[in-house]
Amino acid sequence: MRVMAQVAMVMNLDKCIGCHTCSVTCKQAWTNRAGVEYVWFNNVETRPGQGYPRTYQDQERWKGGWELKRGRLRLRSGGRFKRLAQIFSNPLLPTLSDYYEPWTYDYDTLISAPLGEHTPVAQPKSLITGKSMKIEWSANWDDDLAGGPELAPKDPILVKIRDQVTDRVKMEFEQAFMFYLPRICEHCLNPSCVAACPSGAMYKRAEDGIVLVDQDQCRGWRMCVSGCPYKKVYFNHRTGKAEKCTLCYPRIEVGLPTVCSETCVGRLRYMGLFLYDADKVTAAAATENEHDLLAAQLDLLLDPNDPEVQAAARHDGIAEDWIEAAMASPVYRLAKVYKVALPLHPEYRTMPMVWYIPPLSPVVDALRETGNDAEDAGNLFGALDSLRIPIEYLAELFSAGDPAPVASSLRKLAAMRSYMRDVNLGREPQASIPESVGMTEESVYEMYRLLAIAKYEDRYVIPKAHAETARGLEETACSLDGDGGPGQYEPGPFGSASGRPIPVAVETFHALKERQTSEVFVPLESIRVNLSGWNGRGGRDES
């Protein structure tokens, strides 16, 4: 056994309202640059829908992730020799049109156009060619089922289940159900992007499991892009290097949640640690039957409360506060204790580490439409048994097509909903409801606190990175209360702010932390850009 720690995420899909705030803030933070205009490390796609890039889930076509070949795990795109043979032109690489052609608008004409009869129009201009263009697709063109009857049926998942059960799906699809799926890199335990990289520039961090691209070592062979079944590695066409979601590691290292989590208005994201057995990952990913992959993945996650696991973790160099954080981890509870969170597409065999609590709302909505009490346990359970379509669809996403885990997760959510309704209405709580889904009244209540109350400190349990340089952190942080007041650095040898730069995240870390944990408003003097004086052009008006 070799114990390793993994920073993981759980998203509670019932709460996602599809507002795209996570996508926008991530973009502002990380991909607001030339070369990655089309890149969304975080995207929110409407399901049913084609996703971004279009139909990325169709692995018959894109051949991402792993497959079993004669009982052995192999990249779906072929062996190492085949990959090198195809290096001069990668047949599986999506082109820009599979994502979309990024554009801006010619805003200048709005103010510079001469006085005339017609209102001037800001034409869309391609950010790739600079020419006028027709906008035909985007990262969320089919948002909210836009273009429904035409576009949504091309959803690879719908295509797959339609092949299995022809007309029933079609029929029930017309009474459309819909939910949102926010996606980031899965920071997989068995990352196929890393395995596909010919230069060895991609790696998984031993301390926290974050998957990164070494920008100095990437040589632009672009095999990782096609290797990832979730298409979450992107090619920067300006620099010729691969880029991907970093799980906001500079924030994680100082104990803050990622930008996308922090800014989520639905507060639906949870972050914490898993302890897992790194020695067993390959064997788990090579589980024969696709339906057993979820169980195999859960088996990898070790119980942080088990003294043996703790001893092994200590032996493998995991620090005490990390073990404690693992014990308090919300993601461990949701995935392994309550078993309500499920991984996205376990059948890709990458052992993804962003988990999802499937949405109960399509079921509740359908039930409500029939005029029934949608919060009654009996009605909900009955609906879960009879409403096969949402469940089959969800099962294709979260459990390799096996409806049992999805149904079980939804039953628990339904049980929580009905049980807590009685509590909140001051009625006699019915112990039989939790029992019917194999839970106790206490655990349902705890789950309710985590999912419904969802306090900040319960959602995010992120231990700070350990480094013997932690002292350095204190030292630079202290300069904030130095002579010149917040944000003023000691003058360096070549004038002010020369010498060793102060890391960005550290500079604002204390201010941010204080603001987030304080009851009262904390002004952010130490943040350098003051938005109230910002002129929208990257500077500020001096007035």
Next chain:
Amino acid sequence: MSAQDILLWVALPYLTIAVFITGTFWRYRYDKFGWTTRSSQLHERKLIRIASPLFHLGILAVVGGHVMGLLIPEGWTSAAGLSEDAYHVMAVGLGAVAGACTLAGVSLLIYRRRTNGPVFNATTKNDKTMYVFLVAAICLGLVTTIIGSGVIGDGYNYRETVSPWFRSIFLLDPKPELMAESLPSFKVHAVAGMLLFIIWPFTRLVHAFSAPVLYLFRPYVVYRERGPHDPGSRAPRRGWEKVGS
């Protein structure tokens, strides 16, 4: 032997070697971030599907041919039982095929660069200069093959002049007189080749040095320690950092 011969066949080769080695070292030391194929497949996939493999397989065969022809002395191949005539037929045959593939490939690549809007936009001055030198070397190489092979005029056995001269450079015993008596077409091709090697370290061609053969031997999943930087940031780099927007 003239001063020009000394300049071209002694000074220029050593200058080439010096620039090639120090240039590559310097580039690797200070511009790892710029060391990439800068693939343009994201913009266009149909033409590159044919052009790039055609060109690369061709040029790799051409490189192999040069190694054979220039580095391996005639005496060795004869000793191995390969007559000069047989060698000649083989070399010219394979060389012509490889050369033709390379030329066709590179023409398609340039056509693609010129005609596809996004790819053209992504083409730098550096790329254009590189293509001038590359195409010059390839075309002159094909001309020498045709002339030397005897298809036009008499055949020419460059393994008695050009190859020993080439080896003499590396044996630190330069013999410019050998080169001086070879055909003009060989001379021009050799100069074009040397110029290509002089600019090589400063173009995207450096990607050829990173041919990822080690991929065949490493474990699939790579783990790395976080490294000694302060949490929350990476270590500051030397000099200025450019933000491409």
